Amino acid sequence: MSESKPNGKPQPRTGKSLKAQQRRQEILGIAMDAFAAHGYNNASLAEIADRAGVTQAGVLHYFRSKAQLLTSVLALRDETDIEQLGTDRPRGLAFLRHLVDTVRHNTEREGIVRLYAVLSAESVTDGHPAQEYFRDRYAGLRALVAEALAEACELGETRPDLDVEEAASALIAVMDGLQIQWLLAPDSVDMTAATNRVITALLADLTGKPT
Structure with a gap:
């Protein structure tokens, strides 16, 4: 039973x-x-x-x-991410810098990165058993990044007119796109360096000054 x-x-x-x-x-x-x-x-x-x-x-x-085997695999992947992040995440703009460390760690676990890339793309098809999972996951990721950016606004680290939802969506899109490029050409794409460059540019835009 x-x-x-x-x-x-x-x-x-x-x-x-x-x-x-x-x-x-x-x-x-x-x-x-x-x-x-x-x-x-x-x-x-x-x-x-x-x-x-x-x-x-x-x-x-x-x-x-x-289908239940698939959801169990995805749950195992999430447990790995939670263990990596720990109980307390960095606050404000420090969280964006922390994302570079996350990407660096991902370069050491190609299998999990490939699993995420393959299944997230596949999940847009009708009736896919992981569709709800990825819809919820992206909503959670956007909320997590947006929350960190809102904290940065409260701490005076960013411009007061920042659209946190738009910035969060853009950052996640860049990180996911880099994963695909890296999977296809790991010797040609430095995913960590590229993410660091994007986040550095984003920080400069968010703060209105060079970072």
């Missing part, structure tokens, strides 16, 4: 033994690689099961469906 959250949605079976938990994490790692390489629609449970050394029924013992 699957576990359920208060909202009634079935959750993945976690298993009680250490061996079961280790097998579940192994399946998640393999599924993450498969979704990143082939996308959700083209990745097959048969391939994931074969690489994990179990049957498809074995995969479905831990995850009730392919």
Whole structure:
């Protein structure tokens, strides 16, 4: 029987033994690689099961469906991001500078970056199981950056006429675009340096003075 959250949605079976938990994490790692390489629609449970050394029924013992396996992979990705950010994020314009460190860290985890790029693009198609996830994620990212920019306004770090929502959307668009360029040509695109240049230029615009 699957576990359920208060909202009634079935959750993945976690298993009680250490061996079961280790097998579940192994399946998640393999599924993450498969979704990143082939996308959700083209990745097959048969391939994931074969690489994990179990049957498809074995995969479905831990995850009730392919869609639930996908949402579990995305949840694992979010846990990694939360651990990286820590309990307290930098405030005001310091948060924008912190984003450069985030990009630098992303260059060391190509698989997760590819997973995000592939699935976020795929999610715009009708009926994609990750569409709601990415819609909420982008809304959350815009709100997070906009909040930091609003803090900067209150601290007197930026111009008082700043449109924080517009600036947040532009910054996220640049960072996502750089990820795709980097994935296609990692030896030609320095994602960290390019992000730093964009944020430096943005800071100069926000503050009205060279940074």
